Amino acid sequence: MESEITYAEVQFKNASPAEEVEVPQKKKKQEQRTQTYPPWLPWLISLLLLLVCAALVVALLVTHISRSCDEPTALQLNLTEWHCILAVPQGKGRGWKCCPEGWKRFQESCYYFSADQMPWDESQQNCSGMGSHLVVINTKAEQAFLYKQITPKNTYWGEGINLYIGLRAQEVGQWHWTDQTPYNVTAAFWRPGEPSNSTNEMCVVIHHEKQNLRNWNDVPCSIHSHRICETAAVTI
Template sequence: MEKSDAVAATMNQRGRVSPGTAAPAEGRSCSRLNPWVFLVSALAVKTALVTVGLVVLFHRSCGQYKTLPQNAPEWHCIPNVPASKRSSSPVEDSWKCCPEGWRRFQESCYYFSADRMPWDESQQNCSGMGSHLVAINTEAEQDFLYKQITRELKYQGQEINLYIGLRAQEVGQWHWADQTPYNVTAAFWRPGEPSNSTNEMCVIIHHKTENLRNWNDVPCRTHCNRICETAAVTI
């Protein structure tokens, strides 16, 4: 055999991989990556399934709440549209909600307190609940408040005075706590009121008056009940 043929034969033998011989380094690296690729794929699939499940659960719970919001323990909801108009209304499935224990009228919710405190503390208490002392803008709202006060069992047999959000920084200069402009044509003062005294700069509803004209200005340090107001929530 010539020298060149011998060299070629030797290289052919070195290039063969006999049975049972370990795979080359590159093959071993690929085989080691396969379990990791499988694991990452499995985790990705699991994550996708969990995400889909959460989305379905979220939509289902939202739909249930929209359909039966009265089941929510911290909210009291009523249909936003009267039953007689629901069939023709595009928002027949919407609800107006107030926190539990509050009373709803039109677009607002009202809270009638059982405890008494001065005007500043009353406003702070309302603010802590995301509301403000009530601002009364119409006769219909005043009528609603008067009737609610009369019906509240916690007030029965008592001479109740309730703070509203009207206060004067200077005598006769009345302002609502929520910055609503004061409208003298929508004011409901008792006869002879306001006294416009420097000692009486805050306003209460004196509910024993037998008509809607029951506002009275009093010293702001007087301890009275209060009415808080906040916007009703539409869902």
């Protein structure tokens, strides 16, 4: 008996074309999304933020420095009339040196010679109230300038005038300048025989006499004398 051969028809359900294409399309969309921004863009953004921060810091520093330079001193607030001299050639920045009207300029400082008289402590307070201090003499050139200012004709000062300077002793022989400048014996201009280093003579005056550059004298701090105030010249 011949064996029967049975054929079974097996059909496989093929995927639809739409389903075959669906997966690649999703992959393409994901690839497109991941490549939207170039890899160097975050570095560029970081660099720009850093530059902006640096620019802000520089601007703040410049503003602070400018305000510090332009901030008026007590002397500038109290006095409004100024006398200015061009100290450097034009075109080379800030070069006008200015002193209040009635003050005398020498190098980088302005000097005020008082017409009234008072004790040393009150003299220092008076100078301080104008944004200055009793004069501190550092060089022979400065001493010569002060001497010259006291000697012009038609002055209201007579011979033998005393003017307080910013030199004082807390202990006998221990001289100190009012602005804490170290006392330099080589730049001191005592009269012959001075200082007397007496316990009741702890302050110093310029005792003006003609043709005598060495004119410092220690005196009691309570005597009423004229004074010389000093402050830094204003540069504009």
